[in-house]
Amino acid sequence: xxxxxxxxTHGHHMDPVVEYxxxxxxxxxxxxxxxxxxxxxxxxxxxxxxxYPEMFFEQHVELNKKLGAVNTCILIFSSLTMAMGxxxxxxxxxxxxxxxxxxxxxxxxxxGVVKYFEYSAKFHHHIYPDTSIFFSLYFMMTGLHMLHxxxxxxxxxxxxxxxxKGKFTAKYNTPVEVGGLYWHLVDLIWIYLFPLLYLIG
Amino acid sequence: xxxxxxxxxxxxxxxxxxGILSWILSTDHKRIGIxxxxxxxxxxxxxxxxxxxxxxxxxxxxxxxxxxxxxxxFFTLHGSxxxxxxxxxxxxxxxxxxLIPLMIGxxxxxxxxLNLGSYWIYLLGTVxxxxxxxxxxxxxxxxxxxxxxxxxxxxxxxxxxxxxxxFSSILTGLNFIVTxxxxxxxxxxxxxxxxxxxxxxxxxxLQLLAxxxxxxxxxxxxxxxxxxxxxxxxxxxxxxxxxxxFFWFYSHxxxxxxxxxxxxxxxxxxxxxxRKPIFGYKAIAYSSLGIAFISFLVWAHHMxxxxxxxxxxxxxxxxxxxxxxxxxxxxxxWTATLYKGSIHLHSAMLYALAxxxxxxxGGLTGLFLGALASDIHLHxxxxxxxxxxxxxxxxxxMGFFGALHFWxxxxxxxxxxxxxxxxxxxxxxxxxxxxFFPQFFLGVQGMPRRYATYPAEFESLMSLSTxxxxxxxxxxxxxxxxxxxxxxxxxxxxxxPYGSLSLEWQVPSPPPLENFEEIPHVTDWTYGYGKxx
Numbered sequence: 001x002x003x004x005x006x007x008x009t010h011g012h013h014m015d016p017v018v019e020y021x022x023x024x025x026x027x028x029x030x031x032x033x034x035x036x037x038x039x040x041x042x043x044x045x046x047x048x049x050x051x052y053p054e055m056f057f058e059q060h061v062e063l064n065k066k067l068g069a070v071n072t073c074i075l076i077f078s079s080l081t082m083a084m085g086x087x088x089x090x091x092x093x094x095x096x097x098x099x100x101x102x103x104x105x106x107x108x109x110x111x112g113v114v115k116y117f118e119y120s121a122k123f124h125h126h127i128y129p130d131t132s133i134f135f136s137l138y139f140m141m142t143g144l145h146m147l148h149x150x151x152x153x154x155x156x157x158x159x160x161x162x163x164x165k166g167k168f169t170a171k172y173n174t175p176v177e178v179g180g181l182y183w184h185l186v187d188l189i190w191i192y193l194f195p196l197l198y199l200i201g
Numbered sequence: 202x203x204x205x206x207x208x209x210x211x212x213x214x215x216x217x218x219x220g221i222l223s224w225i226l227s228t229d230h231k232r233i234g235i236x237x238x239x240x241x242x243x244x245x246x247x248x249x250x251x252x253x254x255x256x257x258x259x260x261x262x263x264x265x266x267x268x269x270x271x272x273x274x275f276f277t278l279h280g281s282x283x284x285x286x287x288x289x290x291x292x293x294x295x296x297x298x299x300l301i302p303l304m305i306g307x308x309x310x311x312x313x314x315l316n317l318g319s320y321w322i323y324l325l326g327t328v329x330x331x332x333x334x335x336x337x338x339x340x341x342x343x344x345x346x347x348x349x350x351x352x353x354x355x356x357x358x359x360x361x362x363x364x365x366x367x368f369s370s371i372l373t374g375l376n377f378i379v380t381x382x383x384x385x386x387x388x389x390x391x392x393x394x395x396x397x398x399x400x401x402x403x404x405x406x407l408q409l410l411a412x413x414x415x416x417x418x419x420x421x422x423x424x425x426x427x428x429x430x431x432x433x434x435x436x437x438x439x440x441x442x443x444x445x446x447f448f449w450f451y452s453h454x455x456x457x458x459x460x461x462x463x464x465x466x467x468x469x470x471x472x473x474x475x476r477k478p479i480f481g482y483k484a485i486a487y488s489s490l491g492i493a494f495i496s497f498l499v500w501a502h503h504m505x506x507x508x509x510x511x512x513x514x515x516x517x518x519x520x521x522x523x524x525x526x527x528x529x530x531x532x533x534x535w536t537a538t539l540y541k542g543s544i545h546l547h548s549a550m551l552y553a554l555a556x557x558x559x560x561x562x563g564g565l566t567g568l569f570l571g572a573l574a575s576d577i578h579l580h581x582x583x584x585x586x587x588x589x590x591x592x593x594x595x596x597x598x599m600g601f602f603g604a605l606h607f608w609x610x611x612x613x614x615x616x617x618x619x620x621x622x623x624x625x626x627x628x629x630x631x632x633x634x635x636x637f638f639p640q641f642f643l644g645v646q647g648m649p650r651r652y653a654t655y656p657a658e659f660e661s662l663m664s665l666s667t668x669x670x671x672x673x674x675x676x677x678x679x680x681x682x683x684x685x686x687x688x689x690x691x692x693x694x695x696x697x698p699y700g701s702l703s704l705e706w707q708v709p710s711p712p713p714l715e716n717f718e719e720i721p722h723v724t725d726w727t728y729g730y731g732k733x734x
Contacts, residue, residue, distance in 0.1 A: 014311075022311040022383045029375045033413045040417030040447060044432055047443060055438075130429030133438050140421070140430060 020174050027178045031185045034148070038189055041141050045196060048133050057201050059134040062127065064118055068198040071114050072190065078107030079187040082156075086180045092170035094163055101160040101176075104183065108153045115146055141193055145186070152186045155179045214614065214711045228313035231712060233320050234299030235612065240324065241295060244286035249677065251279035256636075256670040259663050264653040272653035273339035274354075280342030285363050286327055288597055289455055292462035293408070294323070294373050296604050297401045299612060301377055303705035304395045306386025306723060308715045311379040319372040326365035333358030341651065343452070346433035346444040350425045357426050360419040367412045367419075370458075374408030377401055386704075388723035395703050395727045396485050400465025403489035407454045407461070407496065415451030418444065442507055449500035457496045460560075460592060461489055463600025464531055467553045470607050471535050472728050473701045474550035475542030479728040481534035488527035495524045502571055506580045514573055521571035528564055532557060547699070548622035552603030555630050559595025563588060566641065581651075584644025590637045602629070602680065609684065610694030614711040617687025625683060628676025635669030703727045 014022070049056050085100035122128075122135075129139040159179045162168065168176055215231045224232055255275040258266040267275070298316065302309050310316050336355040340348055349356050381402050385394070422444070424430045431437025433444040472479040479485065501509055501517040509517075535557055544550070566588040569575045579585065610616055639662040648659050655663060697706040704723070708716060 018383055022379045025382060026312060026315075026375055026379045029378060029409060030371075033371050033375075033409055036410065036413035037417050040414050040421070043447075044421075044443065047440070048432075048438075051440075052438065128428075129424070130431065130437070133431060136424075136430035136432060139428075140424060144420075 016172065023174045023178050024181075027181050031181065034185055034189075038141075038144070041137070041144065042192075042196075045137055045141070048137065052133060055132060055134050059132060060197065060199075060201055062122075062125070063138065063198045064121065065198050067114050067118050068194050071111050072194050074107050074111050074114070075187045075190050078104045078111075079184055081107070082180045082183045086173070086177050089163065089168050089173040089176045090170060094166060094168065097168070097176065098160050098163045101156055101163065105153055105156050105160065108149055108156070111149060112146065115142065138197055141197065145189055145193060148186050148189070152183050155182060212709055212713050214709065215714050216614070216711050217714075226317070228309070228317050229714070230298045230302050230310050230313065230316060231612075231716075233316050234295050234297075236320055237290065237295040237298060237323070238612075240327070241287045241291045244282050244327070245291075246677075246681070248279050248282035248287060249674065251275050251282070253670055253674050255279060256667045258653055259655070260667045261664070262655050262657045262660050267653070269653040270339060273341075273651070274337045276651060277338050277341055278334075281330070281338075281359060281363070283593075284342050284455075284459075285366050286330075288459045288593060290323060290366070290370060290373070291459070292466065292597065292601050292604065293377075293401065293404050293458065294319075294369075296397075296466065296608065297373070297377055297404075297462065300397060300608070300705060301380055301401055302384065303708070303712060303716055304398055304703055305381065305384060305389050306704050306717060306721045307380065307384035308717065308720070310376050311384055312376050315372055316376055319369045319376065322365060322372065323369040326362045326369060328362075329365060330359050330362030333362065343448060344419070344422060345448075346422065346425070346441045347435065349422060350434060357423050360422055364416055364419045364423075367416045370408045371412045371416075374405035374412075377405040378409065381405075386720050386723055390723075392483065392486075393723055393726045394486070396468035396479065396482070396489075397462075397465035399486040400461045400468070400489050403493040404458050404461045406490075407458045407493050410497070411451045411454040411458070414447060415455075418447040418451065421447075442504070442509070445504050445507060446500070449503045450497075453500040453503065454493070454496040456592070457492055459597050460600075461492060463556065463597045463604075464489065466600045466604040466607070467535060467556050468531075469701075469703065470549050470553040470603055471538050472730055473607075473699050474545045474547055474553070475539050476545070476730050477538055477542040478730050479534070480537035480540075481530070482726070482728060484530050485534050488530040491527035491530075492524060495520065495527070499524060502576075505573060505576045518571055518573045518576075522568065525564065525568065532561055532564075546623075547606075548619060548626055549603045549607035551623065551626045551630075552599050552606060555626070556596060556599040556603060559591055559599060559633070563591030563593075563595050566591065578647075579644055581649055582644035583640040583648045583650055586650050587637045587640035587644060590640075594633055594637070602626075605684065607699075608705075609687065610698050611705060611710050611712070613688055613691075614694050614709075615687050615691035616694050616698070617684050617691055621679065621683040625676050625680035628672055628679060630676075632669050632671070632673030632676050636666050636673055637669070639663075639666045639669075702729060 081100045081103045085097045085104065088100060089097040127135055129136050156179060159176055163176065215229055224236065227233065254267075255272060258264065258272055258275070260266075264272065298310070301307075333355045338344075338349075338354045338356045338359045339352060340354075340356060344356065344360060349360075381394075381398060421430070421432050425433060431439040433439045433441050435441060468479060468485055499517060499521045501513060502521045505514050505518070566584070570579055570585060570588060606617070606622060643659055643662050643666075646659070648655060648663075694710045696709050699706075704721060704727075705712070707721070
C-alpha cells in the first residue's frame with residue numbers, strides 16, 4: 001500500500017458499475033421498508049373497516065373527492081416528469097434534466113398546497129385526528145404520506161442543484177435515478193391511498 | 202483460501218490516526234464497529250446495574266429498598282436499554298461492521314457514509330431516551346397499550362428514541378445486505394461464505410422486514426398520546442390487541458435479530474478450536490434463513506392469554522414449534538463438529554460451549570411456553586423471565602463475550618490475560634445459572650413477573666437468585682477489567698493467534714486501513730481445517 005492509497009478516503013474506491021448496482025439495490029430495499037411502514041397503516045385500515053363498515057361509509061363522503069382527484073393527477077404527472085428527467089440525464093442533457101426536476105418539485109409543492117386546503121377545511125368543520133377511527137386513519141395515512149412528499153422534495157431539490165452544477169453526466173447519474181425511484185414510491189403510495197380513503201364507500 | 206500477506210514496511214494499521222475527529226467522522230467500517238462496541242458495552246453495563254438494583258429489591262419479600270413505582274421504572278429501563286440499545290444493535294452492528302467486509306474480502310461496506318450515519322442515528326436515539334429519563338416510563342419494554350397510552354410518565358420520548366434506533370437498524374441491515382450481495386471478493390461464492398456472514402445476512406433481512414412495522418406501531422402510540430387518535434384505545438373503538446399484534450410482529454423476529462449473529466459467532470469459534478471442518482455447513486447456513494422466515498409466523502405465541510381465538514392460538518403454537526427445527530439443526534451440527542475434535546479450551550471456546558449448553562436449556566424451555574396448555578399456566582411468570590434470560594444472556598451475551606475474546610487480538614492488535622479471562626468466565630457461568638435457574642421453579646410455582654414484592658414462601662429462591670446476580674456481576678466486572686488491561690498494556694498480538702483460516706486472520710492485527718493490499722482471490726471454503734492445503 002503506497003503513500004497515495006494511504007491518503008485515499010473511504011468510499012471512493014469502488015468500481016463504478018458495482019457502485020451503481022449497489023445504490024439501486026439499496027434504494028429498492030429501502031423502498032421495501034417504506035412499503036412495510038405504510039403496511040402497518042394499511043393493516044389497521046383493513047381491520048377497522050371490517051369492524052366498522054358503517055362508519056367508513058358515512059364518513060368517507062366528508063372527504064373532498066375532487067381535490068383528491070386533482071392531487072392524484074398532479075402526482076402522476078410529476079412521476080412522468082421525473083421519469084423524463086432521469087431519461088434526459090442518461091442522454092447527458094443536464095439543462096433539460098434540471099428543468100424537468102423543477103417541474104416535478106413544483107408539482108409536489110402544488111400537492112402540498114391542495115392538501116393544506118383540505119386539512120384546513122376539515123379543521124374548519126371540527127374534524128380532527130381524534131374525531132373517529134376513520135379520521136384517525138385519514139390523518140395518519142395522508143399525514144405520513146405528506147411527510148414523505150416533503151422528504152422527496154428535499155431530495156429532488158438537492159439533485160436539481162447538483163445537476164445545475166454539472167455533477168451528473170450520461171455516464172454518472174446514479175443519484176438522479178435513485179432519487180427518481182423514491183419519488184415514484186411517493187406517487188405509488190398515494191395511488192393506493194386515494195381510492196381507499198376517498199372513493200370506496 | 203487465498204494466501205494473503207502485506208509487506209510490513211508499507212502496512213498502516215487502521216488505528217494509526219489519532220484524535221477524536223478521526224473517530225467520529227470516520228467512514229472506516231472497522232472504526233465504526235469499535236464505536237458501536239464501546240457504545241453498546243456502555244449501555245450493557247448501565248442496564249446491568251439496573252438489573253442488580255431490581256434484584257436487590259427482590260432480596261426480601263417486602264419493598265424496603267425502593268417503592269413499587271421506582272421498581273417499575275427500574276425494570277422498564279433495564280429491559281428497554283438492554284433490548285433496544287444493547288442486544289438488538291449489539292453483535293450485528295459492532296461485530297457485523299468490523300467483520301463483514303474483512304470476511305468477504307472487501308475494502309469496506311457498500312455505503313460507508315450511510316454506515317457512519319447509522320451510527321449517529323443510533324446515538325441520537327439513545328440521547329432522546331436519556332432525555333426521557335427525567336420522567337422515566339414505567340410500562341416495561343413492551344409499551345403495552347392501553348396503559349402506555351394513559352400513564353403520566355414520559356412514554357413519548359422513550360418510544361420516539363426507539364423509533365429513531367429502528368431507523369439506524371434498518372439502514373445498517375440495508376447496508377449489510379447490499380455489501381454481501383455486491384462486494385464479495387472474486388471466488389467468494391455464496392457457499393464459501395463464512396457462517397457469520399450467513400448469519401449477518403439473515404439478521405439484516407429481519408432488520409429490514411420487521412423494523413418498519415414496529416416503527417409505525419410506535420409512531421401510532423406517540424400519536425395516541427399527542428393527537429388522541431384511538432387505534433389502540435377501546436374507549437374510542439380501537440383495539441389494544443392490535444398493538445400487541447403489531448408489536449410482536451416486529452419483536453418476535455427481533456428476538457432472532459438478537460440471537461442469529463451470536464449463532465454465527467459460535468459457528469466461527471467452534472471449528473477453529475475443535476480443529477475440524479464445520480459439520481453440515483449448508484445446513485447451518487440455510488437454517489439461519491429458515492429461522493428468519495419462520496420467525497415471522499409465530500408472533501401470536503406471545504398472546505395466547507390475550508383472548509385470541511383457539512384456532513389462531515393452535516396454529517401459532519404449531520408454527521412456534523417449527524422454529525425448533527432449524528435451531529436444533531445448528532445445535533446438532535455444532536455438537537457434531539466437536540465430536541472427535543482436537544478441542545482447545547480457549548476462553549472464547551468456553552463462551553461458545555456455554556452458549557451451546559445454556560441456549561439449549563433456553564430453547565427447550567421455550568417449548569413449554571409455545572405449548573398452549575402449559576403456557577396458560579406459565580404466562581407472565583418467572584418461568585418466562587428465566588427462559589428469556591437463558592436465550593438472551595445464555596445465548597446472545599455468551600456469544601457476544603465469545604466474540605469479544607475471539608476477535609480482540611484482531612481488532613486491537615493486543616492480547617489479554619487468558620487465565621483471568623477463564624476465571625471471569627467461571628464466575629459468569631456459575632453466577633448466571635444461580636441467578637436464573639431458580640426462576641424456573643419460581644415460575645412453575647406461580648410467581649408472576651414484574652412485582653416489587655412477593656409472598657414470603659418464595660424468599661429462599663428469590664434471594665438465591667439475587668446472590669447469583671452478584672456473582673454474575675462480579676464475573677462481568679473481572680472480564681471488563683481484564684479486557685481493558687489487555688487493551689492498555691497487553692502483549693502484541695500475532696496476525697493469526699489461533700490458526701484460523703478465514704480471511705480476516707490473513708491480514709495483520711490490527712488490520713490495515715483498507716483491509717487488503719489487493720483484493721484476495723478466494724479458492725476454497727473457510728472451514729477446511731485438518732486438510733492438506
